[in-house]
Amino acid sequence: MELPKEPVIFFKSTTSLVGPNDPLVIPRGATKVDWEVEVAVVIGKKALYVSREDALDFVAGYVLHNDYSERSFQLERGGQWVKGKSADTFAPLGPFLATPDEISDVGRLAMWLKVNGETRQNSSTANMIFDVARWLGTSASS
């Protein structure tokens, strides 16, 4: 897959939110439900026109997220990615929120994901194409 020039922003619906240990419900017609371990940022202050340098000042904390995605809904039907990203239960968050003082460098966090005990993702936030500040700045840039 070609690297994007800037972070690809899309919405996930609030109805996709669930707890970290809740079951994943595979929606009707789904055939390609996929996993994505991610670091999510919880905003702490109203933010608009935020520069990349100031972005982390607006962070309330960090939380674990699995960005479940149905790939055929997301990529094979045109339109927006939201179709493949916003099914019920597709956005587990948690179980805890780490405040910025608890994480010395969000750019150096191990991140991993296992499916039925089998490691599928094993990386670090150091390998991210766009760092957390860039994601935040892009979201609040206009």
Place this chain on the structure above:
Amino acid sequence: MTLLPGDVISTGTPAGVGLGMNPPRYLKAGATKYEVVRFGLQNKGTIQPSRISDAGLNAPHNVHPSWVPGYSPHSFTGGPFAGAWRILPGKGFLIHEGANEALGQVGGSLGCIEVLGGKWPDFLNELKNTCGVDWPLIGNRALMNLTIEAAHFPTATLV
């Protein structure tokens, strides 16, 4: 867009998603089917077995406190279903009815679970994934529901 307190922005994911595998691999509905799971009864010392689920019982069933330490769930006898467990080809679980304590019979809800084919660690992992807690806590927190796929109600006696 203006970001407000409480908004959540997730960031990118590293390599290893199913889409990127060759061939792609995706999640399937349903729990893993295990080759065999045995349920029986286990009572160690004077501690009553903690019940994981009341599934399969007609009413809450207190485990008899006088059962001897070291009692083996495999010492049941009776009919074609000797033993407190039963193999169900192609099925996941068997939960059997508790026997009649008043008649000196014993039986129980759960306790002995055996998974064949070296899948025991997977089974524990699935319990943990399902319940969100390590398996010793599952019974205490009553967080797990089991579905009965088949049930047999043996008349069992301690031998």
